[in-house]
Amino acid sequence: MSLLFLLIIGIIFFVLLIFILSPEYGLISIIRRMKKEQTRELIEDALKHLYDCEYNRVDCSLSSISGNLSLSKNKTAEVIIKLEAMNLISSGENKISLTSEGRSYALRIVRIHRLLERYLADHTSIQETEWHNIAEAKEHETSEEEARKLAAQLGNPLLDPHGDPIPSESGEIPSRKGIQLNKLENGKFASIIHIEDEPKEVYSQFSALGLYPGMQIYLVENSKEKIRFEADGEECILAPILASNITVVPILEKEQVKESFKKLSSLKQDESAIVVGISKAMRGQQRRRLLDFGVVPGTIVRAQLKSLSGDPTAYDIRGAMIALRKNQSDLIYIKRI
Amino acid sequence: MNKTEEILSTANKLRWEVGENIHDSILESIYKEASNIAGQVVTRTGEKPKFDLDRFIDRLVTGKWTGFPIMLILLAVVFWITIVGANIPSGWISFLLVDSIHPWLKQLLVSLQIPWWINGIVVDGAYLAVAWVVSVMLPPMAIFFPMFTLLEDFGYLPRVAFNMDNLYRRVGAHGKQALTMSMGFGCNAAGVIATRIIDSPREKIIAIITNNFSLCNGRWPTQILIATIFIGGAVPPYLAGVVSAAAVVAIAVLGVVFSLVVSWGLSKTVLKGEPSAFSLELPPYRPPRLLQTLYTSLIDRTIFVLWRAVVFAVPAGVVIWLVANIRIGNLSFAEHFIHWVDPAALFIGLNGVIFLAYIIAIPANEIVIPTILMLTALTTRIAASAGAGVMFELDSAADTAAMLEAGGWTVLTGINLMLFSLLHNPCSTTIYTIYKETKSIKWTMISTFLPIAMGLIICFLITQIWRVIA
Numbered sequence: 001m002s003l004l005f006l007l008i009i010g011i012i013f014f015v016l017l018i019f020i021l022s023p024e025y026g027l028i029s030i031i032r033r034m035k036k037e038q039t040r041e042l043i044e045d046a047l048k049h050l051y052d053c054e055y056n057r058v059d060c061s062l063s064s065i066s067g068n069l070s071l072s073k074n075k076t077a078e079v080i081i082k083l084e085a086m087n088l089i090s091s092g093e094n095k096i097s098l099t100s101e102g103r104s105y106a107l108r109i110v111r112i113h114r115l116l117e118r119y120l121a122d123h124t125s126i127q128e129t130e131w132h133n134i135a136e137a138k139e140h141e142t143s144e145e146e147a148r149k150l151a152a153q154l155g156n157p158l159l160d161p162h163g164d165p166i167p168s169e170s171g172e173i174p175s176r177k178g179i180q181l182n183k184l185e186n187g188k189f190a191s192i193i194h195i196e197d198e199p200k201e202v203y204s205q206f207s208a209l210g211l212y213p214g215m216q217i218y219l220v221e222n223s224k225e226k227i228r229f230e231a232d233g234e235e236c237i238l239a240p241i242l243a244s245n246i247t248v249v250p251i252l253e254k255e256q257v258k259e260s261f262k263k264l265s266s267l268k269q270d271e272s273a274i275v276v277g278i279s280k281a282m283r284g285q286q287r288r289r290l291l292d293f294g295v296v297p298g299t300i301v302r303a304q305l306k307s308l309s310g311d312p313t314a315y316d317i318r319g320a321m322i323a324l325r326k327n328q329s330d331l332i333y334i335k336r337i
Numbered sequence: 338m339n340k341t342e343e344i345l346s347t348a349n350k351l352r353w354e355v356g357e358n359i360h361d362s363i364l365e366s367i368y369k370e371a372s373n374i375a376g377q378v379v380t381r382t383g384e385k386p387k388f389d390l391d392r393f394i395d396r397l398v399t400g401k402w403t404g405f406p407i408m409l410i411l412l413a414v415v416f417w418i419t420i421v422g423a424n425i426p427s428g429w430i431s432f433l434l435v436d437s438i439h440p441w442l443k444q445l446l447v448s449l450q451i452p453w454w455i456n457g458i459v460v461d462g463a464y465l466a467v468a469w470v471v472s473v474m475l476p477p478m479a480i481f482f483p484m485f486t487l488l489e490d491f492g493y494l495p496r497v498a499f500n501m502d503n504l505y506r507r508v509g510a511h512g513k514q515a516l517t518m519s520m521g522f523g524c525n526a527a528g529v530i531a532t533r534i535i536d537s538p539r540e541k542i543i544a545i546i547t548n549n550f551s552l553c554n555g556r557w558p559t560q561i562l563i564a565t566i567f568i569g570g571a572v573p574p575y576l577a578g579v580v581s582a583a584a585v586v587a588i589a590v591l592g593v594v595f596s597l598v599v600s601w602g603l604s605k606t607v608l609k610g611e612p613s614a615f616s617l618e619l620p621p622y623r624p625p626r627l628l629q630t631l632y633t634s635l636i637d638r639t640i641f642v643l644w645r646a647v648v649f650a651v652p653a654g655v656v657i658w659l660v661a662n663i664r665i666g667n668l669s670f671a672e673h674f675i676h677w678v679d680p681a682a683l684f685i686g687l688n689g690v691i692f693l694a695y696i697i698a699i700p701a702n703e704i705v706i707p708t709i710l711m712l713t714a715l716t717t718r719i720a721a722s723a724g725a726g727v728m729f730e731l732d733s734a735a736d737t738a739a740m741l742e743a744g745g746w747t748v749l750t751g752i753n754l755m756l757f758s759l760l761h762n763p764c765s766t767t768i769y770t771i772y773k774e775t776k777s778i779k780w781t782m783i784s785t786f787l788p789i790a791m792g793l794i795i796c797f798l799i800t801q802i803w804r805v806i807a
Contacts, residue, residue: 125609174353286614291361291364298369304395307503308500309500311503312512320618324615325506
């Protein structure tokens with residue numbers, strides 16, 4: 001009897017927990033969403049969207065803002081009126097554009113957002129797909145002073161982990177370079193400079209493929225149905241509409257990498273190779289640790305010993321035996337000797 | 338002033354041009370330059386020998402078929418030597434400190450006409466707790482730690498981490514946790530200190546929080562005693578030895594399983610965002626330096642841990658004596674508390690005596706059994722040889738069994754005590770060490786209360802199932 005009673009209490013407790021914590025319909029997220037409707041966040045998000053449009057040289061309208069903020073048209077109109085009253089934007093017939101005050105406000109938020117993403121990528125082990133959302137929430141709470149401290153702590157980084165430039169404190173930012181991946185011609189080499197992190201579903205697809213800014217790709221086939229390319233020696237296929245979210249710069253003829261590199265993990269026992277590079281996906285502390293061991297381009301490594309379960313493998317690196325897990329040695333590129 | 342700003346703004350502009358890879362390029366050129374210089378000035382003589390002993394040992398200890406047996410045999414030998422070897426000096430120290438000096442001190446204070454309650458607090462409380470902790474804790478640690486340090490010195494332990502890493506990677510931890518866990522079998526406080534070898538922040542915290550799931554030296558005697566009495570007593574006599582030994586090993590293995598499961602849970606929840614970086618260096622094998630090892634492991638580990646335990650044992654001894662001897666009305670403070678928590682404790686399959694014993698014996702797991710016996714004697718009004726409200730141990734398991742059964746213990750209580758002894762808060766020495774290592778109240782709290790919560794829930798579940806079946 002008492003067992004049944006306890007079971008019921010347990011289930012009720014569990015249901016209650018779900019009711020409070022569930023990510024989409026839970027009480028906490030509902031309250032959070034209500035909070036989001038507060039004006040300051042809305043204003044900042046709208047400014048950021050306007051800035052994005054300007055940076056990408058697309059026109060921006062009321063409907064695109066309401067779509068981006070997932071807000072009703074009426075509410076959006078209210079926000080726009082408020083923004084105009086604050087002299088942050090000026091609206092023409094069909095076009096809304098930033099004033100110079102609006103632009104510098106937007107750049108401040110963009111700077112904080114990208115610094116936060118850089119921080120999350122380098123100093124935590126939070127999943128790649130969550131960076132954007134966390135930064136999106138925290139950017140409104142971070143003061144300029146905190147941003148300055150964060151930038152100093154990170155060593156004044158230039159790019160966020162998606163390859164976007166981080167505006168300097170005075171709001172300087174280089175103009176956009178590169179072309180969209182779906183506009184690259186067949187048989188060309190290019191290097192990824194930017195991966196759009198919105199919408200989330202699309203970005204998680206890219207991160208599952210292991211694409212990162214700085215990666216070199218070789219376009220095999222570009223047709224209306226699909227875009228086929230080699231990235232670090234592995235073949236990837238994307239729909240053109242997805243590929244438009246990736247920006248690349250073609251690599252000049254003389255810098256071109258003719259052969260595709262092998263990964264360190266492909267080295268068999270007692271084989272040696274020369275390190276040619278470390279993937280950008282190896283970040284933060286982990287990357288520094290590797291550099292400290294002397295894993296830099298030009299270093300000769302030899303696979304020395306496999307653990308009894310097959311992973312990790314110990315490598316002879318500059319006279320020391322260093323064990324690396326497979327997910328690490330996958331990110332180190334080598335050339336056979 | 339103007340000039341500074343000019344330079345700064347030029348520098349800022351140039352930063353965009355040099356790009357992101359500047360740090361990597363600088364390091365690369367440093368290494369290149371260093372190896373250039375080394376190539377010019379360092380002369381290397383001789384070829385590598387044909388037979389490389391290091392490589393031979395490495396092949397053996399990380400081999401598919403040889404690796405695991407070697408590891409298990411070495412661990413078993415270390416434990417066997419510790420358990421068997423510690424009994425003898427433990428007996429000597431106990432004879433000296435508990436059986437000889439304790440009555441003599443008591444007599445001395447009586448002859449000096451010191452009031453009985455000061456005598457009780459100082460001799461029966463503080464002194465006896467310290468004596469107990471020293472006699473039970475010192476010998477196993479003085480044997481276990483040097484042996485462990487020898488293996489470490491020789492270079493074998495990093496290979497164990499190397500072999501075990503695959504398993505630990507899957508639960509989000511570091512292979513070296515296998516080592517800190519083994520160290521925890523000796524002493525959890527020493528195990529927590531040993532987590533310094535893990536340099537990745539997230540994995541280090543995981544190793545610290547889960548170290549308590551290794552059954553430490555202070556808990557082995559409790560497990561063996563209770564298993565002998567209750568598990569061994571429940572089966573035919575010719576099986577008793579084997580079954581109770583199996584029960585103790587099962588508890589230890591269960592602890593390892595819990596440490597893996599909890600590691601996995603932590604890395605998926607509270608520790609999800611902590612930074613993490615894996616690296617493991619396999620040093621060349623070296624002949625161990627015996628004397629130096631003995632010295633450093635005695636000073637760094639044994640004496641260090643023992644000192645902290647003694648510091649905590651003094652106030653605990655005082656508290657233990659006081660709760661058993663301060664009377665409110667007709668009953669001592671301890672009895673009031675035991676009666677008060679008994680319903681709740683019995684509900685989850687333990688009893689009030691166990692609860693109180695685990696609360697007041699927090700400085701060292703070694704004094705849990707003496708405290709339980711003292712409290713049982715107190716509540717059942719059985720006259721104890723040492724006098725009322727004084728910790729004691731009985732010479733034979735049969736006497737202990739009779740005493741505990743008089744206190745209302747059943748097989749279920751025995752099983753639950755074994756589980757609770759595995760899953761309860763770390764001792765105060767360990768808690769303090771955790772705080773020292775993490776400098777965080779949050780992680781200290783989690784490491785303290787997570788195992789208690791798990792212990793209570795599991796005892797409760799076992800009891801409910803038991804009551805349904807039996």
